[in-house]
Amino acid sequence: MSEHPNPLADERLRHFLRQYRPLPPPAASGLEEQILQVVATHPLHGRLKHPWRWVGISLLAGALLGWIGYQRWQVQVVAQETEALESFLVSTWGSLLSPEGTETETWWIERDPAGS
DSSP states (O other): OOSSOOHHHHHHHHHHHHHHOOOOOOOOTTHHHHHHHHHHHSOOOSTTTOTTHHHHHHHHHHHHHHHHHHHHHHHHHHHHHHHHHHHHHHHHHHHHHSHHHHHHHSHHHHSOTTOO
16 A cells, blocks of 8 residues: 555546535425424333333342352362362371371380380
8 A cells, every 4th residue: 555645546536426426315395294203103112111120130130140159159168178178188198108107106106215
């Protein structure tokens, strides 16, 4: 794309568009009165007919969002409890079953009372 368009081509295009532009249709007499009569015969409805439905929809959306939040919170709590239980089991069973844990806990039983 060029930075500076050809001014001669632009002028020829403007002249062509002015020469062959269509004429707008003539204004219809009484069109405004016809539009106002149609509007007057069809009263507004829909928005004012059921104003309470928006309250119901809002309550339903709030309950749905609350339930989703509660479910996500429950998953996090269960994951935290599972992690705590797993670390407890690893620490208790690991110290009971490992030979290092047995030696460190029973050093006083295995030591000779005479000190030799």
